Amino acid sequence: MTDSGETFGTRLRSASALIVSTGTCLLVGVSGSLVTATSVREWYPQIQKPPWTPPGAVFGPVWTVLYILMGVSVWLILRSTVGNARRTALLIFVTQLVLNSAWSFLFFGLRSPGWAALEIVLLWCSIIATMLAFARISRLAAGLLLPYSLWVSYAAALNVAIWNLNR
Numbered sequence: 001m002t003d004s005g006e007t008f009g010t011r012l013r014s015a016s017a018l019i020v021s022t023g024t025c026l027l028v029g030v031s032g033s034l035v036t037a038t039s040v041r042e043w044y045p046q047i048q049k050p051p052w053t054p055p056g057a058v059f060g061p062v063w064t065v066l067y068i069l070m071g072v073s074v075w076l077i078l079r080s081t082v083g084n085a086r087r088t089a090l091l092i093f094v095t096q097l098v099l100n101s102a103w104s105f106l107f108f109g110l111r112s113p114g115w116a117a118l119e120i121v122l123l124w125c126s127i128i129a130t131m132l133a134f135a136r137i138s139r140l141a142a143g144l145l146l147p148y149s150l151w152v153s154y155a156a157a158l159n160v161a162i163w164n165l166n167r
Helices: 008-042 056-079 083-109 113-135 139-144 146-165
Strands: none
Touching (some): 008 056, 083 113, 113 139, 139 146
């Protein structure tokens, strides 16, 4: 046992949970990128975008960092012992993760910025709900989602601008 009272097995399970939670979030990103790949080459370059659209090379690294932060955040919640609050927080987290993936399918898969603009509002609301639920258990877990909420706020504005420019 260590000085903190944790056994090697406990630390190993915790490390495994961190890898699984982060890996799951990264997998969501990969699933979205599979849908995105063709549209990024064929459709996205052809549509009008506002001048404040970041270069394409920015999206991959930013999303990778955000998915890792999401994974660490949910791992902190998984480690908590707050039963009902944890279950609720995890359900809200999974909901936002599904909405996160759905946005890629709407925007890039269906090439529908209008539907994606409606959906990203739901995504943003679910991220805020996740942060509030996580904050009841771990302020750090909630704080790790702040960059995600800010990026999705920016992405929502970009999505709406693209929709308006291409109607």
